[in-house]
Amino acid sequence: CLVRYVDYGNTEILNRSDIVEIPLELQFSSVAKKYRLWGLQIPSGQEVTQFDQ
Structure with missing residues (x-):
C-alpha cells in the first residue's frame, strides 16, 4: 500500500x-484550514507552482 x-x-x-x-483516544477531527493570502508578490524568476501546495 502506498501511504501518504x-x-x-x-x-x-x-x-x-x-x-x-x-485508537479512539488518539483520534481528533481535522484542524487544517485553507487560506488565501492577498497582496503577496512572487519574486521575479520564481516559478509560481512551487508555492501552490
Whole structure:
C-alpha cells in the first residue's frame, strides 16, 4: 500500500499488515484550514507552482 503522510506530504510503501486503525483516544477531527493570502508578490524568476501546495 502506498501511504501518504499528511503532515509533510512524503510517501512510503507499507505492507497492509503494517497499517492499523488509530485508537479512539488518539483520534481528533481535522484542524487544517485553507487560506488565501492577498497582496503577496512572487519574486521575479520564481516559478509560481512551487508555492501552490
